[in-house]
Amino acid sequence: MPPSVNYPQRLILDPKFVVWLKNECPNNSCVISQLLKINQSSKYHKKEHIIMCEEDYEQIVKEDVIKDKDILKGCIYSMSFREFGLSDEVIELIGKKDIFTKRILLGILLTDEPPYKSIILTNEKIEDYSEKPIFDKIKDLSVKGWEESITIISNFYRIFFHEKELSDKAKKLDLEFKAVEDIASWATFQPEIAKKDGIEYHRKIGSNIIYKFNGEDFVCLDCGSEILAAKVAHPIHDGPFPLSGSGKCHYEEAPYCPKCEEKPSFHGSPITTK
Amino acid sequence: METTETPIEFSEIEFAEDVQNFISGSSDVVFNTQDLKKKIFDSNCDDLLKVTKKIASPIKIIDVQKVDEKFIKENI
Secondary structure, eight states, rough: OOOBBBOSEEEEEOHHHHHHHHTTTTTTTHHHHHHHHHHHHHHTTOOOOOEEEEHHHHHHHHHTTSHHHHHHHHHHHEEEGGGTTHHHHHHHHHHSHHHHHHHHHHHHTTTTTTTOOOEESEEEEEHHHHHHHHHHTTTEEEEEOOOHHHHHHHHHHHHHHHHHHHHHHHHHHHHHOOEEOOOOOOOOOOOEEETTTTTEEEEEOOSSOOOOOEEEESETTTTTOBBEEEEEEEEESSSSSTTTOOOOEEEEEEEOOOOOOOOOOSBOOOOOOO | OOOOOOOEEEEEEEHHHHHHHHHHHOEEEEEESHHHHHHHHHTTTSSEEEEEEESSSSEEEEEEEOOOOHHHHHHO
């Protein structure tokens, strides 16, 4: 099964990067193949993980940078500012900005949704972006030149490949996971359980990281690490007004593999009592 | 008055498993030749395929190409 991967950043490509990739990158077909797989396997933005400003996309189509437009479309999603639900006035204002500012604005808008971080991959001068006053204000957006960009793409592909191996491992075990019913929607850990040959396996719904019960503890099926529990606080909204509460929290112990997964955030979803 | 719809032809690159799931879940898919169906179902689930379809009723799959590095090299 191709994995569904939670990549750490959204990627924005600019036309000069694509032109460099096509004409100068020595292993361009390998990198493009990696971009295709990354874009197709994104957990939250399937086929829309790698972005280009609509205006930039139209330019590289017009200039016929990549002959086969389906390859281009498979790697890169052409995104319009209209998709963010902005008002006509704001769209008009953005339309008057220079293209570097537009790309930065696109990157900023992308940080509003998972994975809340974005990177512009470029072959322009980094200063063309970093010297824009708006750029300084956003810590979750960065710009990388072609050398670092290739490393980023390669690292993303490593994540894809690792997740694929995990997925294949689970497939070989032929585990049939079933979601546990009656788990509150606010819970950080939404478990699925499978049993085979008397052994119990748990995982987060849809995750490739599987916890195996070894009789005493849960261990990671992939790396063998002992599964740890992170404390997650869920604020209880029991006050008279929406989003208000007495300050009480419900604490959940959310499991995670310390090697293969990020520690769950302490700040959990709120619990609404009404 | 009878109207005839002009079928829209388009291609898309997807993981083979996504194509396999689409075909398995739809009774309204036909193939230009049976070897196209075999090509799709013989592919590894994480192979990338470029599938060309005619969108009409039924959906007709008219071409399938494996998108590997060789294909990319020849088509960029």
